[in-house]
Amino acid sequence: MDSGRKYKSRGQPPCDACRKRRICCVRLPGALDCALCQTRQVHCTYNSVPVPKHGRGPSRRQRAATAASSESTTSSSQKEPSKTSTAIISSSTTGMSPKTNSATLAEPTRWITQFLGLSGDQDPFVLRHCAFDADCYKRLDWACLRVSGSISNSGDFGGASFAPAQFAVVPDTHLDARPTYYPSAETWHRMMSGVERQRLLAVYASTIHTSFPLLDQQQIASSLEGPLPSSTTNNPDSRSLLLVSMCALSAHLARGACSLQHRRALYQYVFEALPIERRHPRLEVVEAALVFLQRYASINRAPTTPGLWSEIGAVVGMCHELGLNVDPTGWHITVAHRNRRIRLWWATYILATFCSLGLGRPSYISDDDWSVPMLGPEHFSSSSSGDFSNGSSNGSNLSGSPSGIFFGRGSGSGSPTGMSPGMTNDARAEDEQGQTNFIIMAHLAVLLARLLSSFYSLAAVERLRHAAPVDIHLLFLTFQQQLLQLKALHLDRRPSMAGAFLDSSGFVRLAYHAVEIALCRAALRNLDASFPYYTSVRLYAQEAVESVVTLLRTLQINQLRAYWWNPLSQIHFSLAGSFLFYFLLSSTTEEEIDYWTAKIKEYRQLLELDNYGFPVTRLAATRMALLASVNNGDGGDNSLQTPVEPSHHHASSFASNGEYFDGYLNVEKGN
Known part of the structure; x- marks a missing residue:
C-alpha cells in the first residue's frame, strides 16, 4: 500500500476519509457507508475532490521500475503465459517498495504462503484496502493473496464471509528457505532415478494408498510415470521431500526392493530436510510429514514412542501456518485444491486426537479454532483445476508453485470418485474401502475429542471428583x-x-x-x-x-x-x-x-x-x-519383592534410585 500511488477508480468515487488516507474505499453491496467509515462509526462524505499534480514527471525509481516491468512483460510474452499470469506480471510493480533492490526485480520462481490470522500484526481488515487486482496485490518482494471476503466476478461478496481470508506471500529466497546446510540429494537421487524408485512407489500406490488415501490419485500416478524434477539433483525442495517420504515408507513393505543402505539414506534425508522445510511449510511438506509419521520403528526394543508427540505438534503448527484449519469451501480456489486441504486437515486431526488418547497428552487442537467441514466421499475426487469452487476465473495453489501465486495446472480429468478409469474392480473396491475408513476415522476422532475433554482433561478430572x-x-x-x-x-x-x-x-x-x-x-x-x-x-x-x-x-x-x-x-x-x-x-x-x-x-x-x-x-x-x-515381581522396589537372581535383563532393577532421579529429574524424590 504505497502512499504515493494514484487512486484507481472502482466505478464509484472514494469518500473523503479514504481519499485523505489514499486507500481503497471498500463498500459492501447495499451498504451506505464504506468499511472504514463504519469502523469509525461515521457517515461517508464526498466534499473533497482529487487535486491534480502538474509539472511532475516520474521519479528515477519509478522510471527504473517501469523499465523492469516492461522487460519482464516482454520476456513473459515470449513464453505465452496464461491470461491470469499476464495480468499479475503486468501489475506487479505498481506498488513496489522504494527500498526494493534492483537485484530483486527478477520474477521469483517459488513462493511461500502464510495465512493471515485475525489477531496477527498483519491485520487482514487493514490489508483488504490494498489495491487488489484479480484478488491479488503483488510486488516482486511481497504479495497479499485474497481467497475470500471480496467481491467476486459473479457479484456476490465472497461467500458472504465477514472475516476476510488472506495469505501473505513472499519469495522463498527472501526467507533463506534453502540454506547451505540443506542435505545433499545425490545418494537417493541415484537410487530413485532407476527401477528401485518405481518399485517403491508402486508399493505405495497398491498397498499404502489403499489404506491411507491422503494423496490424490493423479498425484501418485504422476510420481510413478513422470521423471524426477530437473532441479532435484542440485536444488532439492519440498516436492522431492514428499517423494522421498513415500519411498521411505514403502521401503519396509517392499521386501527386496530396497537395500538397507538405501533405506538408511532415505530416512537420513527426511530427518535432515524436514526440520528445514517445516519452518516455511507448503502443502507438500505437510503431506510428507504425515506420510513419514506412518513409518515403523527401526528399533523395537524401546517400550516408548519417542518424539511422536513433538512430531504431531509440528504438523499441527504447519496446518495453522497454512490456514488448513479454516473452511475453504467459499474460497477462490480449485475444487481439487480445496479437497486436498480438507484431507490434510482431517488426517492431522485424526492423528492428533488418537495420539492424544494413546499418549495421555492434551490435544494441540482446540475445537473453537477450526471450521473445516466433515470429510466426505466428494473430498477424494480428482477434478480438473479449471473447475473452481465459486465460479471465479482464477485459482490459487497456496503452496508456492513455480508458476507463481495463481497456480492452475490440471491434474487430469480423473474420475468422480478420485480413481483411475483403468483400475480393476478389486482395486476400485479397495480404494472405496480406504476412503470409507478415512471418513469413519474422522467421525470417531470428533467423538473421541469430546470424550477426552469430558473425562480426561485436568478440569474434567476435577469436576468428576x-x-x-x-x-x-x-x-x-x-x-x-x-x-x-x-x-x-x-x-x-x-x-x-x-x-x-x-x-x-x-x-x-x-x-x-x-x-x-x-x-x-x-x-x-x-x-x-x-x-x-x-x-x-x-x-x-x-x-x-x-x-x-x-x-x-x-x-x-x-x-x-x-x-x-x-x-x-x-x-x-x-x-x-x-x-x-x-x-x-x-x-x-x-x-x-x-x-x-x-x-x-x-x-x-x-x-x-x-x-x-x-x-x-x-x-x-x-x-x-x-x-x-x-x-x-521381576522388577520394581526390591524391598517389597522376593529377591531374584541378577541377570543382564534385570540389571537396571537393582540400580540405585539416585542413578536415575538425581541426575535426570528436576524434582525431589521423597523418602
Missing part, C-alpha cells in the same frame, strides 16, 4: 449411545471385502474398540463397585476388550497384507493390553482372576505370534511383557 455417580453414568450413556449410532450409520455399512487381495478394515475396527475402551476406563475409574449400574458398565467394557482379542485371533491373510495406520494401531493394541491388566487387578473372585489370567496369556501369545510378519503388534507385545514382569 465432585460429581454424583448418577451424573457420571448419564454422561457414560450419552457417549455410549453416540458410539452405537456411529457404528450403525458408518461402521456396519462399510463395503464387504470378502475374497479381496487387500482388506484394510482392521484398523478402523480396532480404533472403534479403542474409543470404547477409553470411555469404559474413564467410567470405571469414577464409579464405585457398589453403584447399581457398575456391573453393566463393566460388562460393556469386557465386550470391548474381548473384541480386540477376537480381532487379533481372527486376522485373515488379506488383512495382514494390507497396510494398517501407524502408529495409531500400535497404540490401540497396547491400550487393550493394559486394560486387560486392569480387569485382572480389579477382579474379586478366583473365577475372574483365572479368566483374565488366561485371557492375558492368550493375548500375549497372539501378539508374539503376529509379531514376526505384522510389526503393528510389536509395541503392545513389549509393553505387555513389561507389565507382566512387574506383576510377577
Whole structure:
C-alpha cells in the first residue's frame, strides 16, 4: 500500500476519509457507508475532490521500475503465459517498495504462503484496502493473496464471509528457505532415478494408498510415470521431500526392493530436510510429514514412542501456518485444491486426537479454532483445476508453485470418485474401502475429542471428583449411545471385502474398540463397585476388550497384507493390553482372576505370534511383557519383592534410585 500511488477508480468515487488516507474505499453491496467509515462509526462524505499534480514527471525509481516491468512483460510474452499470469506480471510493480533492490526485480520462481490470522500484526481488515487486482496485490518482494471476503466476478461478496481470508506471500529466497546446510540429494537421487524408485512407489500406490488415501490419485500416478524434477539433483525442495517420504515408507513393505543402505539414506534425508522445510511449510511438506509419521520403528526394543508427540505438534503448527484449519469451501480456489486441504486437515486431526488418547497428552487442537467441514466421499475426487469452487476465473495453489501465486495446472480429468478409469474392480473396491475408513476415522476422532475433554482433561478430572455417580453414568450413556449410532450409520455399512487381495478394515475396527475402551476406563475409574449400574458398565467394557482379542485371533491373510495406520494401531493394541491388566487387578473372585489370567496369556501369545510378519503388534507385545514382569515381581522396589537372581535383563532393577532421579529429574524424590 504505497502512499504515493494514484487512486484507481472502482466505478464509484472514494469518500473523503479514504481519499485523505489514499486507500481503497471498500463498500459492501447495499451498504451506505464504506468499511472504514463504519469502523469509525461515521457517515461517508464526498466534499473533497482529487487535486491534480502538474509539472511532475516520474521519479528515477519509478522510471527504473517501469523499465523492469516492461522487460519482464516482454520476456513473459515470449513464453505465452496464461491470461491470469499476464495480468499479475503486468501489475506487479505498481506498488513496489522504494527500498526494493534492483537485484530483486527478477520474477521469483517459488513462493511461500502464510495465512493471515485475525489477531496477527498483519491485520487482514487493514490489508483488504490494498489495491487488489484479480484478488491479488503483488510486488516482486511481497504479495497479499485474497481467497475470500471480496467481491467476486459473479457479484456476490465472497461467500458472504465477514472475516476476510488472506495469505501473505513472499519469495522463498527472501526467507533463506534453502540454506547451505540443506542435505545433499545425490545418494537417493541415484537410487530413485532407476527401477528401485518405481518399485517403491508402486508399493505405495497398491498397498499404502489403499489404506491411507491422503494423496490424490493423479498425484501418485504422476510420481510413478513422470521423471524426477530437473532441479532435484542440485536444488532439492519440498516436492522431492514428499517423494522421498513415500519411498521411505514403502521401503519396509517392499521386501527386496530396497537395500538397507538405501533405506538408511532415505530416512537420513527426511530427518535432515524436514526440520528445514517445516519452518516455511507448503502443502507438500505437510503431506510428507504425515506420510513419514506412518513409518515403523527401526528399533523395537524401546517400550516408548519417542518424539511422536513433538512430531504431531509440528504438523499441527504447519496446518495453522497454512490456514488448513479454516473452511475453504467459499474460497477462490480449485475444487481439487480445496479437497486436498480438507484431507490434510482431517488426517492431522485424526492423528492428533488418537495420539492424544494413546499418549495421555492434551490435544494441540482446540475445537473453537477450526471450521473445516466433515470429510466426505466428494473430498477424494480428482477434478480438473479449471473447475473452481465459486465460479471465479482464477485459482490459487497456496503452496508456492513455480508458476507463481495463481497456480492452475490440471491434474487430469480423473474420475468422480478420485480413481483411475483403468483400475480393476478389486482395486476400485479397495480404494472405496480406504476412503470409507478415512471418513469413519474422522467421525470417531470428533467423538473421541469430546470424550477426552469430558473425562480426561485436568478440569474434567476435577469436576468428576465432585460429581454424583448418577451424573457420571448419564454422561457414560450419552457417549455410549453416540458410539452405537456411529457404528450403525458408518461402521456396519462399510463395503464387504470378502475374497479381496487387500482388506484394510482392521484398523478402523480396532480404533472403534479403542474409543470404547477409553470411555469404559474413564467410567470405571469414577464409579464405585457398589453403584447399581457398575456391573453393566463393566460388562460393556469386557465386550470391548474381548473384541480386540477376537480381532487379533481372527486376522485373515488379506488383512495382514494390507497396510494398517501407524502408529495409531500400535497404540490401540497396547491400550487393550493394559486394560486387560486392569480387569485382572480389579477382579474379586478366583473365577475372574483365572479368566483374565488366561485371557492375558492368550493375548500375549497372539501378539508374539503376529509379531514376526505384522510389526503393528510389536509395541503392545513389549509393553505387555513389561507389565507382566512387574506383576510377577521381576522388577520394581526390591524391598517389597522376593529377591531374584541378577541377570543382564534385570540389571537396571537393582540400580540405585539416585542413578536415575538425581541426575535426570528436576524434582525431589521423597523418602
